[in-house]
Amino acid sequence: MKAMAAADFKANSEASALAERLRALAHPTRLRILTALGASKTCQCGEIVRNLPLAQSTVSEHLRILLEAGLVRGETAGARTCYCLDRNAVRKLAEDFDRLLAAIGRHEVAGGKARRA
Amino acid sequence: MKAMAAADFKANSEASALAERLRALAHPTRLRILTALGASKTCQCGEIVRNLPLAQSTVSEHLRILLEAGLVRGETAGARTCYCLDRNAVRKLAEDFDRLLAAIGRHEVAGGKARRA
DNA sequence: GTTGATAATCGTCTATCGACGATGAACGAT
DNA sequence: ATCGTTCATCGTCGATAGACGATTATCAAC
Numbered sequence: 001m002k003a004m005a006a007a008d009f010k011a012n013s014e015a016s017a018l019a020e021r022l023r024a025l026a027h028p029t030r031l032r033i034l035t036a037l038g039a040s041k042t043c044q045c046g047e048i049v050r051n052l053p054l055a056q057s058t059v060s061e062h063l064r065i066l067l068e069a070g071l072v073r074g075e076t077a078g079a080r081t082c083y084c085l086d087r088n089a090v091r092k093l094a095e096d097f098d099r100l101l102a103a104i105g106r107h108e109v110a111g112g113k114a115r116r117a
Numbered sequence: 118m119k120a121m122a123a124a125d126f127k128a129n130s131e132a133s134a135l136a137e138r139l140r141a142l143a144h145p146t147r148l149r150i151l152t153a154l155g156a157s158k159t160c161q162c163g164e165i166v167r168n169l170p171l172a173q174s175t176v177s178e179h180l181r182i183l184l185e186a187g188l189v190r191g192e193t194a195g196a197r198t199c200y201c202l203d204r205n206a207v208r209k210l211a212e213d214f215d216r217l218l219a220a221i222g223r224h225e226v227a228g229g230k231a232r233r234a
Numbered sequence: 235g236t237t238g239a240t241a242a243t244c245g246t247c248t249a250t251c252g253a254c255g256a257t258g259a260a261c262g263a264t
Numbered sequence: 265a266t267c268g269t270t271c272a273t274c275g276t277c278g279a280t281a282g283a284c285g286a287t288t289a290t291c292a293a294c
Contacts, residue, residue, distance in 0.1 A: 015148040026139035027282090031132040031217065038221035045241060058283050060242060079240045079291045087222050094218045100148070101211045104155035105204050144252085162271060175253050177272060196261040196270045 018100060021093055024069030029054065030062050034085065037072065043082035135217060138210055141186030146171065147179050151202065154189065160199035 025031060033048055049059045063083060066072040071090060074083045142148060150165055166176045180200060183189040188207060191200045 015145040015152070019143050019145045019148055022139055022143035026136050026143045028132040028136045029282095031136055034221050035132070035217075046239085049241095055284055056241070057243080057285075061282075064242085076241085076290090079289085081241060085221065090218055090222050094215065097214060098211065100152075101207055104151050104202065105207050146252090163269085166271095171252095172254055173271070174255075174273080178252075181272085193260090193271085196259090198271060 018096055021069050021071070022097070024065055024071060025093075027062070029059075030066055033059070033062055033066065034071065034090075037083060037085045038087075038090075043084050045081055045083060048083075135213055138186050138188070139214070141182055141188060142210075144179070146176075147183055150176070150179055150183065151188065151207075154200060154202040155204075155207075160201050162198055162200060165200075 025034075029052065032052065036048055036051065037043070045060065045063060046056075048063075049056045052059060063072065063074070067074055071086055071093070072083055073086050074081050076082075142151075146169065149169065153165055153168065154160070162177065162180060163173075165180075166173045169176060180189065180191070184191055188203055188210070189200055190203050191198050193199075
């Protein structure tokens with residue numbers, strides 16, 4: 001698992017990869033969409049649109065961003081598209097994020113593992 | 118701990134608060150700065166600047182964003198400012214993030230707790 | 235084949251981001 | 265009192281984000 005924190009400081013690619021996925025999450029609307037997708041069978045895009053004070057095109061755009069971030073999968077069946085959460089991707093993001101925060105805060109928790117890994 | 122996911126779908130303020138802090142993290146440079154701050158006694162701004170291919174003003178701006186997000190604290194002593202990680206804030210962010218992801222993915226892990234809380 | 239519904243895409247507009255150089259403020263050293 | 269250092273702030277610039285309406289494509293229903 002990498003080496004030292006000093007090395008992490010130099011490693012740009014790793015930080016970029018994580019930052020990119022975080023950026024997909026860092027928007028209230030997208031957080032709400034993810035929550036909605038995780039909560040129900042609400043795979044329909046229109047259903048999401050109906051629950052948000054946003055235009056259809058705007059929601060579609062947010063869904064595209066979540067798609068490109070790999071957090072959501074979409075199956076287009078005819079005119080309608082069914083979106084669903086990629087739970088593996090969400091879990092992987094959670095793990096990577098935890099690992100980063102553990103690396104950042106590892107001086108407090110003492111050991112080399114920290115939190116949950 | 119709130120109520121149902123359907124309620125979360127409606128709750129904008131909560132999503133906004135988390136999204137705001139995530140946005141502070143969602144930049145490769147800021148991730149690197151945080152890593153550097155967590156790794157060493159590198160509280161000096163100039164030290165960070167010297168390790169990044171960016172102008173001093175740019176780094177200062179990133180530090181300001183991290184400050185406003187509450188992830189970093191800065192003590193100005195004379196001409197130089199000593200930045201250090203707010204480890205409590207980092208941990209709190211990690212917890213909130215975990216809680217969100219648990220809420221999103223709770224259908225897979227069965228129960229109502231999930232992950233680690 | 236029309237019509238209606240759904241959703242992606244396009245073009246546009248504004249606001250914000252990210253980077254920079256220049257400047258200014260605060261301090262230590264001489 | 266004057267430098268040199270350190271850092272924040274300001275103004276500028278180009279690029280991107282986010283929202284919207286309009287348009288287009290695909291399909292079901294009729």
